[in-house]
Amino acid sequence: MRSLVTGAAGFIGSHLAERLLEEGHEVVGVDCFTPYYARSVKEGNLQGLLSRSGFTFVEGNLLELDLAALLKGITTVFHQAAQAGVRASWGREFEVYTSLNILATQLLLEACKGLELERFVYASSSSVYGDTAALPLSEDSIPQPVSPYGVTKLAAEHLCHTYAYNYAIPVVSLRYFTVYGPRQRPDMAFHRFMRALLQDDVIEVYGDGSQTRDFTFVADAVEANVLALECAQPGKVFNIGGGSRVMLNEVLDTVQEIASRRARVKYIKSQRGDMKHTLADTTRAVGELGYRPRVGLKEGLKAQWDWMSACYR
């Protein structure tokens, strides 16, 4: 099997590429190193991959690349590339999000028309739901994103459906719920918390910390991608969550316990676009993909803490 991983230098994409190599895939990775966070961090994500046989990497932008050439011999596509970040997606920056999240996805799908693809897995997001649907969030809830980022992820998800419906591209969309673990992006909450602890800095928490999330360890999100290859009925959307709803303040307590350090916490204004609560109903993924999250929050936080301690030592 020969797989294309877009966003291969990113947090989830790099873990996924490693896992696919272990599964015996040949992997072509592509990434355009958008400047959302430091390039050197993404280069670090790639370190373990670049020297491995079976892995090739191209620095390029899906909006520019000759995708027909890139897709030669590819049997599975894992489209992980996106402009990340809910809070940064307002204002003029929205254009970047529409380009990299919507237009790039459409070009990739267009290039996949007529190919003998076994699977096209799209990395969607819980941010498509917004705040109106009842918890736990089911795939049948009407998505109403509360951030421009969520709008672009939903639009791209709809494009995947459109191309699956009209051109029989075997798409599976995975709605990730707040993924964390080693290599987590520097702007994400756990990374910010742990970095502040390691650098004896103040932890800034958006809102009062009572917001709840369904946190998903990165290896579980990666496992969902592998399981999506075996999905009997493509064309569907699946929630991929970690299996429990946890308040942000509880996470802070657990991180302090793992670190054996006390944090200095400052609560600041909540950010526009942030959802108040998320909790995935994973019934569909469990039933149809055989998905079961394996890593609990404490174990996952410990893994991220160990990684961050090594990085920031």
Added chain:
Amino acid sequence: MGLDERLLPLRGCLNKRKEKDMALKKELLEILACPKCVRDPECTGELEYREKEEQLICHHCRLVYHVKDDIPVMLIDEASPLT
């Protein structure tokens, strides 16, 4: 302190790059084409690989794409004019 400054220690943790040891793999060269040529139906996007110079050259667009640390950088903005 900006985010990039706070990340400085993270940069320090990165492993040293592997020694430069190889030319671009054949299978990689087969999937590369000039991105600027994509919209030109008369152009194949064919690239000439100059291993020693670490360059991929599109003679049609007269652009040079660079290979940095064994990674082909197929970004139009990063390409240089062919002189």
